[in-house]
Amino acid sequence: MTGLMMDYPLTLHHFLERAAKLFPSKEIVTRTPRGMHRYRYRDYYGRTHRLAHGLRQLGIKPGDRVGTLCWNTYQHLELYFAVACYGAVLHTLNLRLSPDDLAYIINHAEDRVIFVDESLVPLLDKIRDRIPCVERLIVIGTGNSEYEQLLAAAPDTSYPWPRLDENCAAGMCYTSGTTGNPKGVVYSHRAFYLHSLAFAMADAFALSERDVVMQVVPMFHANGWGKPFAAIMVGAKIVLPGEHPQPRDLAELIQNEKVTVMGGVPTIWIGLDSLLQEEKFDMSSMRLAISAGSAIPRQLIETYEKQHGIEVRQLWGMTETTPIGTISTLKCDFANRPDDECFRTRAKQGLPVVGLDLRAVDAQGREVPWDATAMGEVQVRGPWVTSGYYNDARSASAFTDGWFRTGDVATIDPEGYVQLVDRAKDVIKSGGEWISSVDLENAIMGHPKVLEAAVVAVEHPKWGERPLALVVPKPQFQDRVTREEILAFLEPRFAKWWLPDDVLFVDSIPKTSVGKFDKKVMRTQLKNRAAAGTERST
Numbered sequence: 001m002t003g004l005m006m007d008y009p010l011t012l013h014h015f016l017e018r019a020a021k022l023f024p025s026k027e028i029v030t031r032t033p034r035g036m037h038r039y040r041y042r043d044y045y046g047r048t049h050r051l052a053h054g055l056r057q058l059g060i061k062p063g064d065r066v067g068t069l070c071w072n073t074y075q076h077l078e079l080y081f082a083v084a085c086y087g088a089v090l091h092t093l094n095l096r097l098s099p100d101d102l103a104y105i106i107n108h109a110e111d112r113v114i115f116v117d118e119s120l121v122p123l124l125d126k127i128r129d130r131i132p133c134v135e136r137l138i139v140i141g142t143g144n145s146e147y148e149q150l151l152a153a154a155p156d157t158s159y160p161w162p163r164l165d166e167n168c169a170a171g172m173c174y175t176s177g178t179t180g181n182p183k184g185v186v187y188s189h190r191a192f193y194l195h196s197l198a199f200a201m202a203d204a205f206a207l208s209e210r211d212v213v214m215q216v217v218p219m220f221h222a223n224g225w226g227k228p229f230a231a232i233m234v235g236a237k238i239v240l241p242g243e244h245p246q247p248r249d250l251a252e253l254i255q256n257e258k259v260t261v262m263g264g265v266p267t268i269w270i271g272l273d274s275l276l277q278e279e280k281f282d283m284s285s286m287r288l289a290i291s292a293g294s295a296i297p298r299q300l301i302e303t304y305e306k307q308h309g310i311e312v313r314q315l316w317g318m319t320e321t322t323p324i325g326t327i328s329t330l331k332c333d334f335a336n337r338p339d340d341e342c343f344r345t346r347a348k349q350g351l352p353v354v355g356l357d358l359r360a361v362d363a364q365g366r367e368v369p370w371d372a373t374a375m376g377e378v379q380v381r382g383p384w385v386t387s388g389y390y391n392d393a394r395s396a397s398a399f400t401d402g403w404f405r406t407g408d409v410a411t412i413d414p415e416g417y418v419q420l421v422d423r424a425k426d427v428i429k430s431g432g433e434w435i436s437s438v439d440l441e442n443a444i445m446g447h448p449k450v451l452e453a454a455v456v457a458v459e460h461p462k463w464g465e466r467p468l469a470l471v472v473p474k475p476q477f478q479d480r481v482t483r484e485e486i487l488a489f490l491e492p493r494f495a496k497w498w499l500p501d502d503v504l505f506v507d508s509i510p511k512t513s514v515g516k517f518d519k520k521v522m523r524t525q526l527k528n529r530a531a532a533g534t535e536r537s538t
Contacts, residue, residue, distance in 0.1 A: 009165060011170075012085055020045035022235055024045075027040055027237050028044055029239045030240040032073070049157070050154040050159075053159055056086075058150075060113060063169065065111045066089065067115070068091070068093060068114070069117065069120050069124065069220075070115065072218065072241055076219050080229070084171060087164055087168065092172075095220060104182065105184070107132075108174075108184060110133045111134055116137055116140065171223060173223065174319070176516075198355050201354060205313065207234050208234050211236040212237040213227060214238075214254065217264060222318070222322070222323040226322060227263060239253055247268075255282045262288075262289060269304070273308075289311065289313070290313055291314050292316065294517060295349070298347035298446060313327060314328040315327045320385065321385050326356075326358065327351065328345070328346050330345060345415075345417055348413070351415075351418070352416070355383060356381075359378075359403070360378055360411070360412055361376045368411075371411075375411055375434060376409065376410065377408065379403035379404060380403065408423055428456075428466070430460070431462075431464065437519075441517075449473055450471055452471075453469060453471045454519065455467050455470075466500075467500040468500055469503045487499055509522070
């Protein structure tokens with residue numbers, strides 16, 4: 001027996017049309033080099049329709065890939081919906097990739113047109129002769145830019161959106177490519193639609209029309225964590241920080257625009273906290289700080305709640321999961337538990353979100369028990385999890401029995417909370433036992449004199465691998481923190497054999513294009529130091 005429900009495709013058209021009809025006066029605010037740009041949903045809606053007309057004038061056909069090399073701006077948000085609703089595929093380009101990787105993903109995706117912010121044109125100039133698939137660059141800028149000319153030449157009428165199958169491709173993102181070439185993930189309208197519903201749920205981020213959402217996560221990275229789609233869906237006010245936002249810019253935007261929800265990688269929250277420790281800004285509007293990309297130190301979660309009155313809610317996800325996989329929301333019965341247990345649980349990656357199945361599997365393919373101790377590779381499946389990489393033979397090794405193999409190693413506690421131990425390639429194997437670099441990093445970053453810390457494996461003649469810590473002291477404690485002080489801080493928290501063999505104090509820690517610690521680069525640097533005979537501790 002078949003249910004008697006309408007055949008109503010889950011596409012992004014619904015979000016866009018609903019937002020314009022119900023919330024035409026809601027603001028979209030962008031920080032630009034020339035000041036604040038403000039317009040309302042009704043203006044956004046009109047320009048998005050004009051942009052769709054412009055895509056037709058450019059000769060874009062359904063299924064064509066349209067690249068964007070853009071900051072977080074209102075024009076990029078217009079492209080988010082115009083391209084997908086038109087029936088083309090939005091391919092957001094990571095502006096922090098190397099020229100080689102950028103050329104690779106443009107050619108691999110076969111982008112026909114690229115919309116590029118004026119300040120980012122030099123990035124494409126470096127590879128213009130290496131991307132023959134690109135027929136046209138449309139420069140986004142002020143005044144009479146090509147982008148504005150395209151919109152001005154388009155009819156000022158509603159675009160007749162095509163009726164799309166919900167499984168039609170709507171977007172593409174590529175992994176950051178720390179090993180081998182980047183891999184392409186293709187998202188459907190259905191995936192974006194269902195992901196947005198899950199994002200807004202009460203036990204996720206409880207997003208609503210009453211919120212003011214600041215999009216700090218780059219919109220080229222994993223769909224901006226899905227916030228642009230979810231914010232339009234619910235009709236929230238949207239704040240876009242534009243080019244190179246610094247902690248002061250973010251603090252001023254939170255204060256002036258009354259931001260309620262903001263997301264960023266831990267380095268964003270570390271930088272903002274450092275500013276707030278020195279200067280006063282009104283953060284009272286903020287109800288939720290979303291953190292992802294790497295584990296956020298428990299100490300920072302406590303600092304934001306106790307000193308700034310802001311809840312930090314951690315999520316885990318991947319480009320391959322659109323990206324939300326788990327969210328660290330506390331169950332209601334934690335209300336009567338000690339603070340220590342609550343903060344310890346909130347520092348985990350959290351519970352699988354509704355719509356996603358998750359398990360951890362050992363090397364023999366057996367699901368590990370939920371005992372907070374047994375480690376296994378995280379595997380997931382669900383309506384917004386990729387079923388394969390775009391035109392890539394590596395898809396074959398990425399799945400087992402219909403589950404996507406994430407490459408992350410985790411434990412699951414009896415309550416169902418997932419805690420990442422490491423990436424499979426980063427876990428430290430010492431004397432046949434595993435040591436979690438993530439646990440050590442979080443503990444070190446709880447030291448009051450430490451700004452950032454990363455732990456990597458170094459070769460050892462007896463144990464195979466041993467942990468080594470790279471530590472960036474807070475500015476006021478440069479030359480005032482020692483190796484012995486860090487190790488003494490760790491001793492009560494870990495077994496002796498877990499403690500790093502050495503602590504190196506550095507000015508900065510290498511990061512990937514999306515702000516994660518780049519351990520591949522760190523290991524290479526340490527090998528080079530050792531080969532040159534310069535490795536030493538302070």
